[in-house]
Amino acid sequence: MTSTPSARVTIKDVAARAGVSKGAVSLAFNHKPGLSEATRDRIFRAARELGWAPNLTARSLAGSRVDVVGLAVCRPARLLGLEPFYMEFVSGVESVLTEHSCSLLLRLVKSVEEEAGLLDSWWQARQIGGSILVDFRADDPRVAVAERLGLPVVAVGHPSLTGGLTSVWTDDATAVTEAVRYLAALGHRRIARVGGAAALGHTAIRTAAFEEAARELGLAGAAQLATDFSGAEGARATRSLLAAAPQDRPTAVVYDNDIMAVAGLSVAAEMGLRVPADVSLLAWDDSQLCRLTHPTLSAMSHDVHGFGAEVARTLFGVLTGEGPGSHPVPTPVLTPRGSTAPPEV
Helix, strand or coil, X not given: CCCCXXXXXXXXXXXXXXXXXXXXXXXXXXXXXXXXXXXXXXXXXXXXXXXXXXXXXXXXXXXXXXXXXXXXXXXXXXXXXXXXXXXXXXXXXXXXXXXXXXXXXXXXXXXXXXXXXHHHHHXXXXXXXXXXXXXXXCCCHHHHHHHHHCCCEEEECCCCCCCCCCEEECCHHHHHHHHHHHXXXXXXXXXXXXXXXXXEHHHXXXXXXXXXXXXXXXXXXXXXXXXXXXXXXXXXXXXXXXXXXXXXXXXXXXXXXXXXXHHHHHHHHXXXXXXXXXXXXXXXXXXXXXXXXXXXXXXXXXXHHHHHHHHHHHHHHHHHCCCCCCEECCCCEEECCCCCCXXXX
């Protein structure tokens, strides 16, 4: 079936194009359960092809309440379930959405290109009123998509990565520099870093800041290894670093998240090294995990729940035109605990 300019497209036409009942179309557009994702996507595709939207959702954002906010995350489901950062971040987002009687539509994707297409689909189908974008890369395709669609978004990332989008970010460069200077002040001269995914913009920012701090302090052999943020990769990277000859082995390691630092603590014990006497370990984010280990983990600490809440508040500001615009949240600060100390000579 092909629609013409003179024909008024109805829900019956969309149902026929998608091969479903009118009730199924209603379920899809009212975000009700009872349909598979494949069927729901087929209905939205049919509606887009016919240029149809129900009156309820074809409203202007300026004069209507936002019911659903989208968030897509490009991480494996098994890793996301173990990552304290995203659990706290989503909790913070939800705390603000609840105040607005708004729901979060969370989707896991395999690439930013897939997410760019998903944003287009969500917006054209009127499934969301705005979106939160995370984990930016250099030349991220989502920037152009959001601008082309006019989709209200908040980008969680440094403005150098997010184009003209409204952004909220942490000053990772300053935090990394503080971490390296702290360990150097304790007397460490061989400091390593177990970083996150190399393709991520905030990983690149931390990498550059670590290199610069090490250079300014005259530290030799400041090795950095990239991982996928998982405990398994964190353990593998730590094992590689600590397997070096004693004169080359780092006496301190900085991690890009808590779960890798916990894994590193286990590896040190496995290799017969004492923490912090033989090697100091410094985590990042300071989730509850850091206080459950022995010794407890020193960390670069920040309020991840508050970060998520601030991102959600900023998105509602974008929607009303009354928000603060792009701005940083407080920089992570050092919280020393039992896993860091001067190296034993």
